[in-house]
Amino acid sequence: MVKKTANPDIVYPVNGIKLSSIHSGMYNSQRLDLAIIEIEAGSSVSGIFTKNNIKSPSVIISKNNLNKMNPKYLIINSGNANAGTGKKGYEDALQYCQYLSDETSTDIKAILPFSTGVIGERINVEKIIKFIPALIGNLNQASWIDFSNAILTTDTCNKIISKKIKINEKYITITGVTKGSGMIKPNMATMLSFVATDLEISNNKLKELLNTATNISYNMITVDGETSTNDSSILISTGKSKLSFEKLSKIDKESFEKLLKDVFIELAKKIIKDGEGATKFITINVKKIDSKINGKKIAMSVANSPLVKTALFAEDPNWGRILSAIGNSDIDINDYTKIEIYFDDILIFKDGEIYVNYNEEMAKKYLKNKNLIINIVFNTGNSSSTVWTTDLSYDYIKINADYRT
Amino acid sequence: MVKKTANPDIVYPVNGIKLSSIHSGMYNSQRLDLAIIEIEAGSSVSGIFTKNNIKSPSVIISKNNLNKMNPKYLIINSGNANAGTGKKGYEDALQYCQYLSDETSTDIKAILPFSTGVIGERINVEKIIKFIPALIGNLNQASWIDFSNAILTTDTCNKIISKKIKINEKYITITGVTKGSGMIKPNMATMLSFVATDLEISNNKLKELLNTATNISYNMITVDGETSTNDSSILISTGKSKLSFEKLSKIDKESFEKLLKDVFIELAKKIIKDGEGATKFITINVKKIDSKINGKKIAMSVANSPLVKTALFAEDPNWGRILSAIGNSDIDINDYTKIEIYFDDILIFKDGEIYVNYNEEMAKKYLKNKNLIINIVFNTGNSSSTVWTTDLSYDYIKINADYRT
Numbered sequence: 001m002v003k004k005t006a007n008p009d010i011v012y013p014v015n016g017i018k019l020s021s022i023h024s025g026m027y028n029s030q031r032l033d034l035a036i037i038e039i040e041a042g043s044s045v046s047g048i049f050t051k052n053n054i055k056s057p058s059v060i061i062s063k064n065n066l067n068k069m070n071p072k073y074l075i076i077n078s079g080n081a082n083a084g085t086g087k088k089g090y091e092d093a094l095q096y097c098q099y100l101s102d103e104t105s106t107d108i109k110a111i112l113p114f115s116t117g118v119i120g121e122r123i124n125v126e127k128i129i130k131f132i133p134a135l136i137g138n139l140n141q142a143s144w145i146d147f148s149n150a151i152l153t154t155d156t157c158n159k160i161i162s163k164k165i166k167i168n169e170k171y172i173t174i175t176g177v178t179k180g181s182g183m184i185k186p187n188m189a190t191m192l193s194f195v196a197t198d199l200e201i202s203n204n205k206l207k208e209l210l211n212t213a214t215n216i217s218y219n220m221i222t223v224d225g226e227t228s229t230n231d232s233s234i235l236i237s238t239g240k241s242k243l244s245f246e247k248l249s250k251i252d253k254e255s256f257e258k259l260l261k262d263v264f265i266e267l268a269k270k271i272i273k274d275g276e277g278a279t280k281f282i283t284i285n286v287k288k289i290d291s292k293i294n295g296k297k298i299a300m301s302v303a304n305s306p307l308v309k310t311a312l313f314a315e316d317p318n319w320g321r322i323l324s325a326i327g328n329s330d331i332d333i334n335d336y337t338k339i340e341i342y343f344d345d346i347l348i349f350k351d352g353e354i355y356v357n358y359n360e361e362m363a364k365k366y367l368k369n370k371n372l373i374i375n376i377v378f379n380t381g382n383s384s385s386t387v388w389t390t391d392l393s394y395d396y397i398k399i400n401a402d403y404r405t
Numbered sequence: 406m407v408k409k410t411a412n413p414d415i416v417y418p419v420n421g422i423k424l425s426s427i428h429s430g431m432y433n434s435q436r437l438d439l440a441i442i443e444i445e446a447g448s449s450v451s452g453i454f455t456k457n458n459i460k461s462p463s464v465i466i467s468k469n470n471l472n473k474m475n476p477k478y479l480i481i482n483s484g485n486a487n488a489g490t491g492k493k494g495y496e497d498a499l500q501y502c503q504y505l506s507d508e509t510s511t512d513i514k515a516i517l518p519f520s521t522g523v524i525g526e527r528i529n530v531e532k533i534i535k536f537i538p539a540l541i542g543n544l545n546q547a548s549w550i551d552f553s554n555a556i557l558t559t560d561t562c563n564k565i566i567s568k569k570i571k572i573n574e575k576y577i578t579i580t581g582v583t584k585g586s587g588m589i590k591p592n593m594a595t596m597l598s599f600v601a602t603d604l605e606i607s608n609n610k611l612k613e614l615l616n617t618a619t620n621i622s623y624n625m626i627t628v629d630g631e632t633s634t635n636d637s638s639i640l641i642s643t644g645k646s647k648l649s650f651e652k653l654s655k656i657d658k659e660s661f662e663k664l665l666k667d668v669f670i671e672l673a674k675k676i677i678k679d680g681e682g683a684t685k686f687i688t689i690n691v692k693k694i695d696s697k698i699n700g701k702k703i704a705m706s707v708a709n710s711p712l713v714k715t716a717l718f719a720e721d722p723n724w725g726r727i728l729s730a731i732g733n734s735d736i737d738i739n740d741y742t743k744i745e746i747y748f749d750d751i752l753i754f755k756d757g758e759i760y761v762n763y764n765e766e767m768a769k770k771y772l773k774n775k776n777l778i779i780n781i782v783f784n785t786g787n788s789s790s791t792v793w794t795t796d797l798s799y800d801y802i803k804i805n806a807d808y809r810t
Binding site for chain 2: 052053054055081083084085086087088089118119120121122224225226227228229304305306307310311313314316318319320321323324325326327328329331332333336337349351352353354392393394396397398400401402
């Protein structure tokens, strides 16, 4: 599969973060597939991992190690998820982590492994070990784009966001990378995401910021309702800017948090835009509902409905399927006649029936857009939730029927 | 769409049941699309209806009326679901029920309407009323096959099962009809199902038999994880055989119950075999688990996984997706290394990793079969659950992208 590179104009390095990527052959094609991130001492690192009940050994090791100390090295491979590989898969991961630990005189608990790719096959430890010295030798601050390419699987393009903000006469950087386009319904995390900033942030605050940002970004997207065995979302604060979050004014704190959320949301949207076989980028807003949790459940029920997704692929305003999907979540609906359904600002459904001035031709014309907005107004409260998703096309089948062959 | 007729060798009429079907034009093509069932006085009728929170007015009316008295007439149309039609849709259904009530001098509460088809469009009451006299005039015991054709939508064939059993020197008949091939994850019911027997059964016992039979049949199938707004499962006992269930010996009771369950399971399997775009009939057995409920949740998580379904369509033994789907249900899995996964009797996964003697070529060969069995053995208890499903093919997209256009 050809990897198109969709770089932003500029990628800002993050002081305190070095990266290195290499072609190890874990993927069949000639592409980068193995990478290391080196995190300078004194940094804070926080992580959120998949809620799938069957976790990759990489996830188990990384999660445990993160609870013990701040990591120094992240080692990431694509092409093999090292999941469903049992005790041997666990030992495999430990083995190459041990090698990296020896080569760098680093406590093995300061090394976190991440893997993405096919489930159920043993990972090639020898291949990884063989390339670790070269990876260490090539570490540098500028290699974010190579890194963003090395972690891809069925993605058709890399996904990177880099932003700067001026606070107290200093520039603070946030640079992040993500991957994923199928098996996407992250549950408290995405496939793989690594975001770093040079702002100094305590471990506790970092955890809080990561939770908030992940909940409004990666946990609000779905391609196919599938939560992978390997989802991980990592946030690193190196503190190399010599500016501390704690000491910022309230306004500066808010500006930084806003920027961080923007980075996460833009990365999450990139996954959806690259969703397997996607021909549409669909935003589902549930508005005026009694709680954000219920809003998310309703939006996810619509977003994951194969019948809604195929109708949008066909550009058919078959809104009855949206209504049925709303009814299919486990949220009790006392009076569905309060619900209004819109394509963007085209009112379709109101007072329990098709809107009297609904114009199907207008709706059909609207559905020809690549970016679609579905607004579902409950009129039962003041909360709202937004979920982003894709349509379901022939190419989703093609990609997933061909993945291993 | 051409309707292939897949009749069983013989369809036995059920004494006490008359049927009548007609082409009303509710469907565009020249086909039967409107029907009436007349149930002789003294019969018992039980029903189970959709758990979708947004129900068709037909479902609301039928459910309410069933609680008040045993019905005399069922009126069923295809081509329009009369769902998402609000107060007007409710009045529409009442209007044609009232007409049928007047024409037959029947209490309107003894009339149950059923609808299936597109959601969100007003139903054509005039068309229905126009054909009611002809429908009444043509009522007869032999018209089961016409009826089974009249209720179809995206189905490619009709679905009918008819069986006889000899008890106390008398023949007891069970004849049933169902429809459905998409929007299929019945929740306490199927799309539309009508089963009748001439055995005399009390209302309470009938309800119990219907619950049991539905739970092991229609509630164990899924095409696309969608529960429709109109699902209804009806069981009728006319008592015209002059044999009463209550008075049967224990063995005869069991024989009848077994036959009834078989009819329901065979009807449910017919829906899956005709699943939209299906190229495979897939049986998922979850065995040796702590409870049937958990077994069903695991099996449904695998059955509804688009990644599992596309892999099976591609005849690719990508069992890692099965493992990931097992992990994606909300059942806690303490130790996944106890789980064994088989394609039929081909052991794939054991002790947390790929089975040492697993032969992928054998698995690939097995997956070329049309009927596939996935066995998932938990080794944590003594319960088991079986779910039937389809693969996910290009044709599912085609059928659902084309449905209204």
